[in-house]
Amino acid sequence: MASDHQASKHQQAGSKIVIFEQENFQGRCHELTAACTNLKEAGWEKVGSILVHSGPWVGYEQPSWKGEQFVFEKGEYPRWDSWTNSRRSDNISALRPIKVDSQEHKIVLYENPSFTGKKIEIIDDDVPSFHAHGYQERVSSVRVQSGTWVGYQYPGYRGYQYLLEKGDYKDSADFGAQHPQIQSVRRIRDMQWHQRGAFHPSC
Numbered sequence: 001m002a003s004d005h006q007a008s009k010h011q012q013a014g015s016k017i018v019i020f021e022q023e024n025f026q027g028r029c030h031e032l033t034a035a036c037t038n039l040k041e042a043g044w045e046k047v048g049s050i051l052v053h054s055g056p057w058v059g060y061e062q063p064s065w066k067g068e069q070f071v072f073e074k075g076e077y078p079r080w081d082s083w084t085n086s087r088r089s090d091n092i093s094a095l096r097p098i099k100v101d102s103q104e105h106k107i108v109l110y111e112n113p114s115f116t117g118k119k120i121e122i123i124d125d126d127v128p129s130f131h132a133h134g135y136q137e138r139v140s141s142v143r144v145q146s147g148t149w150v151g152y153q154y155p156g157y158r159g160y161q162y163l164l165e166k167g168d169y170k171d172s173a174d175f176g177a178q179h180p181q182i183q184s185v186r187r188i189r190d191m192q193w194h195q196r197g198a199f200h201p202s203c
């Protein structure tokens with residue numbers, strides 16, 4: 001069926017996330033195993049807490065994969081400040097599973113658009129601070145050669161998050177950044193994350 005084929009683009013086998021209306025896994029809950037482009041249209045005005053059974057997933061501030069991004073790996077997120085420290089928004093309007101199709105990781109980040117200027121190349125490592133590696137330039141374009149990564153606006157995995165899946169990002173707008181600034185990156189590794197705590201919801 002055509003509809004199933006289209007849905008598979010944003011569906012990862014075995015992915016499961018539960019969203020709750022209130023903080024600390026209270027109130028109405030809803031289980032997702034595939035992408036939802038608009039939670040409000042699905043009847044969810046507010047997401048107060050999140051439990052990821054299997055992932056990873058990415059949430060978006062606005063419908064249709066727009067606005068600030070939030071990456072969720074397996075575990076518990078009892079309130080909004082457990083999934084973001086940007087302090088700009090507590091709104092989640094869309095969710096989709098992240099495809100992780102490689103155990104190897106290689107990423108190259110460039111100072112200027114279209115893969116020009118100074119660059120930093122990272123292979124199979126998490127980098128909490130580009131400054132510590134002697135790279136203090138802005139990041140205007142990115143080439144992800146393998147693996148799936150999260151870029152962060154500030155050192156120490158803080159600030160806005162940018163999901164970087166395999167492919168080319170010719171300009172910072174391509175990975176959802178308003179300003180060409182990434183100062184730390186880390187790898188996403190599917191199913192290698194233990195669940196924090198042992199809360200099991202009723203849904």
